[in-house]
Amino acid sequence: QVQLQQSGPGLVKPSQTLSLTCAISGDSVSSNSATWNWIRQSPSRGLEWLGRTYYRSKWNNDYAVFVKSRITINPDTSKNQFSLQLNSVTPEDTAVYYCAREPVGGYWYFDLWGRGTLVTVSS
Amino acid sequence: QSALTQPASVSGSPGQSITISCTGTSSDVGSYDLVSWYQQHPGKVPKLMIYEDSKRPSGVSNRFSGSKSGNTASLTISGLQPEDEADYYCCSYAPSRSYVVFGGGTKLTDL
Numbered sequence: 001q002v003q004l005q006q007s008g009p010g011l012v013k014p015s016q017t018l019s020l021t022c023a024i025s026g027d028s029v030s031s032n033s034a035t036w037n038w039i040r041q042s043p044s045r046g047l048e049w050l051g052r053t054y055y056r057s058k059w060n061n062d063y064a065v066f067v068k069s070r071i072t073i074n075p076d077t078s079k080n081q082f083s084l085q086l087n088s089v090t091p092e093d094t095a096v097y098y099c100a101r102e103p104v105g106g107y108w109y110f111d112l113w114g115r116g117t118l119v120t121v122s123s
Numbered sequence: 124q125s126a127l128t129q130p131a132s133v134s135g136s137p138g139q140s141i142t143i144s145c146t147g148t149s150s151d152v153g154s155y156d157l158v159s160w161y162q163q164h165p166g167k168v169p170k171l172m173i174y175e176d177s178k179r180p181s182g183v184s185n186r187f188s189g190s191k192s193g194n195t196a197s198l199t200i201s202g203l204q205p206e207d208e209a210d211y212y213c214c215s216y217a218p219s220r221s222y223v224v225f226g227g228g229t230k231l232t233d234l
Contacts, residue, residue, distance in 0.1 A: 049221060
């Protein structure tokens with residue numbers, strides 16, 4: 001059974017960096033078919049796709065335009081996990097952050113989600 | 124304002140059928156067979172219900188079906204059951220925007 005286990009702090013100060021990790025069990029971050037995504041949800045902005053990482057002979061990343069200057073998603077093959085870093089956060093970045101699997105890259109649906117991490121940006 | 128437009132709420136009674144619409148543009152919903160639908164109960168994780176416009180994942184009830192006409196995708200739930208009361212979100216590939224966009228969600232109530 002494939003599972004995604006999220007970890008990371010629930011409180012981040014403004015201007016600092018939000019960091020979350022998603023550990024994968026039952027699949028591989030190096031899969032040649034799946035992609036590994038971060039999606040967030042807030043009452044004011046709804047669901048927003050942030051970006052993804054995937055391996056196709058080499059590592060690739062795609063990021064949403066509205067966060068492209070602030071986001072990094074990295075794979076960690078030694079731990080079979082991937083991470084999210086979002087720099088220079090503001091209260092607008094307060095949301096529940098989910099990691100999610102796109103089982104077949106290019107089809108843009110997400111069949112497996114982590115449990116979500118509520119991240120509050122506040123001093 | 125979300126990229127895809129959904130009605131804020133839809134109501135139904137047990138046993139009835141309802142349809143939730145999801146309107147995009149000719150650059151996203153209308154150009155690709157890549158609309159997916161998610162069910163989310165309060166405090167829970169979104170669950171994939173439909174992908175590639177009309178395909179149903181293993182384990183999802185055949186009471187859920189998806190379709191599309193032009194720039195509008197639809198999710199139909201037949202034989203409504205109390206456990207169907209939830210929020211429903213559509214999602215579409217949108218290469219002219221940020222790869223993928225979501226609708227604002229529709230609350231299914233009165234079950």
